[in-house]
Amino acid sequence: MLDKANMPALADDVLISVRNLKKHFPIHAGWLRRQIGEVKAIDDVSLDIRKGETFGLVGESGSGKSTVARLMLRAYTLTDGSILFRRGSGDVVDISSLSERQMREMRSEMQMIFQDPYSSLNPRMNLLELVGEPLVIHGVGSRAEIRDRVAELLRVVGLRPEFLLRYPHAFSGGQRQRIGIARALALNPSFIAADEAVSALDVSVAAQNINLLQDLQEQFGLTYLFITHDLGMVEHISDRIGVMYLGRLMEIAQTKDLFSKPLHPYTEALMASVPQPDPRGNRARKRIQVKGEIANPANPPSGCTFHPRCPYAQERCRTEVPALRPVAGRQVRCHFAEELELAGVAA
Amino acid sequence: MTASHSMPAERLLDVEDVHVHFPMREGLVKAVNGVSYHVDKGEVLGIVGESGSGKSITARAIMRLLPRNAREAGGCIRFRPRTGEEFELSALERNSRAVRQVRGRHIGMIFQEPMTALSPVHSIGDQICRTIQLHMGFDRQAARKRAAELLARVRMPRPQQMLDNYPHQLSGGMRQRAMIALAISCDPSLLIADEPTTALDVTTEAQILELLKELQAETGMAIVFITHNFGVVADIADRVAVMYLGRVVETATVDDVFYAPKHPYTKALLNSIPRLGVEQGRRLPTIPGMVPDPFSVPAGCSFNPRCAHAVPGVCDVTAPEQHRFANGQAARCHFAEQLAEAVHA
Structure with missing residues (x-):
């Protein structure tokens, strides 16, 4: 499919690399639905995800974290940028330039798990059809083979193979999430994007499913993009974390570094906002309250998009857009990353 | 059922052995199966539990807003607001005069999704004014003035203009503030908050929790705060009741529950x-199995x-x-x- 000589360069340990990704959605208004502007949902996002790691993407609603995942799997067409992916064969492909047909073939290697286990499964399909569907589409095996494979997948995710002919309504939220995971695993992908995969689940069930995802990662050598707004969860599961705000990455760091010493004021604010299951700790903790709410992405603030809410903002932040730049072995988008002494959460 | 003993002086709300059942095709669901708790004046009682534990249904029984197919199968709910008169809520019909006097006047309510609790076709100001006029006998002008004050008190930006806005024009956090303003408009003795921050982002959640704590300290109202989030309950509650399958399994001060x-x-x-910043090893400890379905509760x-x-x-x-x-x-x-x-x- 690709000319080896023209293959894009990708560091050996990287599985997927997003470079200068942009996604702009048009805004239409009026009787003629004329385009009157655009929302920069994703503005210049670059990140590398290494083989076998879990990369966590955190941010509040409207930060664009889900959009990044959808762009990486080409569920949306991108406005600009490139996405390099290392295939199982070793070839490196720029996904952004593939045709729909070529992309379909790629999707066996990249899969997604969704948040809502209630709406992401077709209620009229039983488990055999649901989990077997990707196999049928990709023409893998005979009916008997598919049946065996589905039964095996159900076992892998901790569901009983006897459930083969049951429908999704017969299962709890946590079990439905497992059905979604089995479906994602059907074609042996190397990369899985999990979008708020445990956010809708109760505490005890979320813990079970997180453990399952980690077991599967070890068993099959999977690489995860783990998207969530739950900082406790993302800290637990991720090797590295990217923090997003209004369509931009504000900081990328190793999990430990990020939580012990954030370099971006937004990261600090996020951590300080999360109430902990620790009443004495909550009372003792300095609560940094960020003012206001996330800005309208159709009309983002000038300069650093976080400046209207940032307790450390200065004149320069209003006028000059900070670049995502390397600081102390990490990447930060703040003019004052070196000077600020920000508080992490005690390790 | 009648009140067996009198309420202690500091007591605001007494929930005693309340049962709520739902007859379903598949069998009887005992959603609330003998719940007892109490709230003292000015305290914040946190109620935590996973879905299906009955925490919201108990709150609805207090407010007399149970779903129509619910059957009350016993128990006693008594409430004595700051004004001193005592109401036996469990004996009142959902739309009786007495209940309408309590709801909105003595008990304020806020929910997870303000969009479903606020009327979409009335402005924020109208909704608050209506409540104040009804319960406190203010005239229109005085009510509007108080409504603006309330919006300022919940830190709504530009409160005067906000009066004429409709819920859909506000962000999630602002809608929650509007609902809080409405809930506290008549100086209630008790605020029932059912997952009010669950749909919000963490920075907004922190703002709303801070606001509720401030309002609680200023007005001395008590709060029943229902949530599934142990972090939130640790932050806001004085006392905690943990619920599982329609029962309170543990009650204690917030420190005792957590430590x-x-x-x-x-x-x-x-x-x-x-937990943030705490190394817990690669695997999270879990509870085996799952919450049993409500038709086959273990013996x-x-x-x-x-x-x-x-x-x-x-x-x-x-x-x-x-x-x-x-x-x-x-x-x-x-x-x-x-x-x-x-x-x-």
């Missing part, structure tokens, strides 16, 4: 939450099939009574005392 839990369920849940202690300390012949046979400790903590577990000693040893 010296007596019920195995509380203990196991607290262990399964990932004996309903938590026994999932409990690490369950003793066959005891826990799967007899439903445990409440064990009370000297510090006021109470746990519904046969072995609460032994477990407590094990923790302190």
Whole structure:
């Protein structure tokens, strides 16, 4: 499919690399639905995800974290940028330039798990059809083979193979999430994007499913993009974390570094906002309250998009857009990353 | 059922052995199966539990807003607001005059999704004014003035203009503030908050929790704060009731619940939450199995099939009574005392 000589360069340990990704959605208004502007949902996002790691993407609603995942799997067409992916064969492909047909073939290697286990499964399909569907589409095996494979997948995710002919309504939220995971695993992908995969689940069930995802990662050598707004969860599961705000990455760091010493004021604010299951700790903790709410992405603030809410903002932040730049072995988008002494959460 | 004894002076709300059932095609669901708790004047009672624990249905029984297919199968709910008169809420019809006097006037309510609780076709100002005029006998002008003051009090930007805005014009956080303004408009003695921050982002959640704490301190109202989030409850509650399958399994002060839990369920849940900045090892401790479906609640202690300390012949046979400790903590577990000693040893 690709000319080896023209293959894009990708560091050996990287599985997927997003470079200068942009996604702009048009805004239409009026009787003629004329385009009157655009929302920069994703503005210049670059990140590398290494083989076998879990990369966590955190941010509040409207930060664009889900959009990044959808762009990486080409569920949306991108406005600009490139996405390099290392295939199982070793070839490196720029996904952004593939045709729909070529992309379909790629999707066996990249899969997604969704948040809502209630709406992401077709209620009229039983488990055999649901989990077997990707196999049928990709023409893998005979009916008997598919049946065996589905039964095996159900076992892998901790569901009983006897459930083969049951429908999704017969299962709890946590079990439905497992059905979604089995479906994602059907074609042996190397990369899985999990979008708020445990956010809708109760505490005890979320813990079970997180453990399952980690077991599967070890068993099959999977690489995860783990998207969530739950900082406790993302800290637990991720090797590295990217923090997003209004369509931009504000900081990328190793999990430990990020939580012990954030370099971006937004990261600090996020951590300080999360109430902990620790009443004495909550009372003792300095609560940094960020003012206001996330800005309208159709009309983002000038300069650093976080400046209207940032307790450390200065004149320069209003006028000059900070670049995502390397600081102390990490990447930060703040003019004052070196000077600020920000508080992490005690390790 | 009638009130068996009088309420202590500091008591605001007494929920005693309340049962709410739902007859379904598949059988009878005992959504609330003998819930008892109380709220004293000016305190924040946090109610935590996973979905299906009955925490919201109990609150709806208090407000007399149970779904139409619900059957009340016993129990007594008594309420005595700051004005001094006592209401036996459990004896009142959902739309009786007395209930309408209590709801909105003495008990304010806020919910997870303000969009469903606020009217989409009336402006924020109209909704607040209507309530104030109805309960406090203000005229239109005075009500509008008070409504603007209330919006300022919940830190709404540009309160005057906000009066004429409709809910859909506000962000989630602002809608929640509008609903809080509405709920506190008549100086209620009790605010029932059902997952009010669950749909919000963490920075907005922190703002709303701070606001509720401030309003509570200023007005001295009590709050029943229902949530599934142990972090939130640790932040806002004075006392906590932990619910499982339609029962309160443990009650204690917030510190005792978090640092010296007596019920195995509380203990196991607290262990399964990932905490910021705390190394918990690669695998999270979990509770085996899942919450049983409401048609086949296990015999004996309903938590026994999932409990690490369950003793066959005891826990799967007899439903445990409440064990009370000297510090006021109470746990519904046969072995609460032994477990407590094990923790302190």
